[in-house]
Amino acid sequence: MRPRSLRLRLGLAAATLIALALVLAGIGLTLIFDAVLEARTADELDRAAKQIAGEVSRAPDGSPVLAREPTDPRYAAPYGGLYWQVEAGKQLLRSRSLWDKRLGGPAEPAAPDDARTLDLPGPDGGSLIAVERSVAIGSREGETRLRIVVAEDRRDLAGSRATYLRLLVPSLGALFLLLTGAMALFVQRALGPFRTLQADLRAVHAGERARLPLHFPDEVRPLVLDLNRLLDAQERALVRARAGAADMAHGLKTPLAILDALARRIGGTEPDLAAELAGQARAMGGQVERALARARVAPPGDLRRRACPVAPAIERLVATLRRLPEGEGLGWSVSLPAGLAYPGEEGELMEAAGNLLDNARKWAHRRVRVAGSLGPDAARLTIEDDGPGMSEAAIAGLGRGVRWDENRPGTGFGLAIARDIADAAGAELTFGRSGLGGLRAELTWPQPGAGRSANAEAGT
Structure with missing residues (x-):
């Protein structure tokens, strides 16, 4: 399942790309390090070969001898990892580290006064990096061509490479964390306009402003303009719907009044017909009232729905109903928390609660109780009476326009x-x-913060 959060998706993509880049960089740095290490080793071996060339001479029997051997103790230890060898024809002079072995090489010697790098098998079965030089000693008449080879075991280079990797891997890991954190801050900042847009939309929902402001980056501005156009279109549609409902209601009032008058006129001669006409007129009047009520309230998708406090509206309704018939002798109990707010305009709350309170007034014997509560996720307004009550079947039929x-x-x-x-x-x-x-x-109804917190966890 793909994550729904844009921030999470961008973060995962950035972390993946950073990790891939650092892996490729690590491989490249390792290759560069290997090349530099090999070049430096070859340079050191070449200097050792030059030193040996400067110290070599011929004995009276023509064999090569060294006035002073290299001081590195590895040359003296058997299979010590560092080797030198001087060839003068069939005569051979070699380091003690070679023991009874000799370094091989191409049959063709290196060019005079030139060095070449070779890969040779070691005396103990390992692999060597070697530098070969061809030098001449003696006079032109008695010149002797010497082949000098200095080599080092590649396992020593592998140890240096392992030390380098032990330092490189944690460094790249720390760099990954640093870059990922920086990218997370970048994504957080890049998504800032969307958080601002979300806050502005909340303000529109709460009725604090009619339109979204335009102080957004160019990439977000088209979305804001479209939302504002949607608000304009919704407002025009709402005005047309309310006007149409009002026109319909006013157009039906006169025919309904005529029907009611006709029912009363023929009541004495045709009581059944009069009752039928009166009932149908009342039903039509109820439908008109219901249509008007729907037109007066904001539609469910209205982005600018406001919230209103419940306690003042209920107190005004109760004060009015106390003065009506069957309301003066009732005991009215109202207990509402101060923070209870209805997600609609006050007129909508007054109409909805007024119908419920009026129904309780008609049927209550002695008491009507109004209570409210605020929960972490939902708010409640409860209206109760001590009247005869209703059966479950009758309760299921409520809202269909049927007289109880x-x-x-x-x-x-x-x-x-x-x-x-x-x-x-x-x-x-x-x-x-x-x-x-x-x-x-x-x-x-749900609390305003409940839906937003859930969306925040799944959203940006």
């Missing part, structure tokens, strides 16, 4: 309207049995 009890005034659309308003705000309206014995209506 014909003995109470109303069309049954109040609870449906409350549910529509709750849905538009991203809240959930549920009904159940109250602890007081009657109906419990509960509005639940």
